[in-house]
Amino acid sequence: MAEPSAGSSRELSAAPARLVVLVSGSGTNLQALLDACADPAYGAEVVAVGADRPGIEGLARAERAGIATYVLPVKDFASREEWDAALMETTAGHAPDLVVSAGFMKLLGPSFLARFGGRTINTHPALSPAFPGTRGPADALEYGVKVSGCTLFVVDEGVDTGAIVAQTAVPVEDDDTVETLHERIKVAERAMLVDTVGRMVREGFAVEGRRVRIGR
Template identity: 75%
Template sequence: MSTPTRLVVLVSGSGTNLQALLDACADPSYGAKVVAVGADRDGIEGLTRAETAGVPTFTAKVKDYTSREHWDRALADKVAAFEPDVVVLAGFMKLVGTSFLDAFGGRTVNTHPALSPSFPGMYGPREALEYGVKVTGATLFIVDAGVDTGAIVAQSTVPVDDDDTEQTLHERIKVAERAMLVDAVGKMAREGFSVEGRRVRFGA
């Protein structure tokens, strides 16, 4: 069997997407292995999940560095130490910068709780409800210098119910997002992928 694709996962909170990846990686046929989990803060459940799974962890807190650029370089160095093939931002609530993208551009992915390019930013479910769309969902994309603007790897649709609140809609999106993330990262690991402009293709 070929060597598993090495994943470094960055988190800021409870780590439910991380847990889904850890569970998937427990099956050797999945094709990937989480080799480290990083965070931008201490004492979060995401780090506990990693430690429980025996995965090395690290933190890089913005306040510990003299500038955002210094933090970005340090984060890139910490991630690079684990030699990842793919970096997954799984609820990581910081924008990565130039140094990070210079090191890991084209192989860093993030999720967004809307169907890109609609409703970028932090409030996708709320804005979908306010706009009155009948279908929304989740997007997995290649991270670039913009906000939720990168090339799309995968999308999953979620219908909007008439009685939805922001919370109920977001919870259903999260379920779809986790399944999409696990499926797409597994395909990236097993089949390889390429990024050509705005097109992401599976298969090396």
């Protein structure tokens, strides 16, 4: 996250928090947030959904819900830096209080994190700092751990290395395959995301170095 020593926070507000959700695929985490936001007591609304490729179900979910969308494929830009700057500017146009990377399969770069560092969160299907990267469930199963799970973290420049907001443990069964373990992790991940985002927007939060505190 940009300037981690300075910390970041969101204070309480009477208005619903504005969420921008970034997706690359089916958008099941997005749908969980949309369902939660349908209750005014949740304290947030999804104001826009961004993607790095067109024609995905995540965008279709947003369009069915009447939510603004934008698509910025990396290949449409001369460099990754130009793409990152464009993603930052387009996201900023929706004035988010919190950015949720929900299955967004691109690393966010310096321009984006300079603007939204400390208030961009992502999930990972393992208990960080163990098993970072795209093979979390497979690596956990191959290593033989008895407990895996999922992590919600503040996005920084690394791969699944940001300050941890929340974690949920998922037992590994003796007959698990990568698919069965990952499916149970995804169920836990959706519940963790909805619960924690709700708490963050209703109670406020602060990021202070490696520590994330929810509530005053």
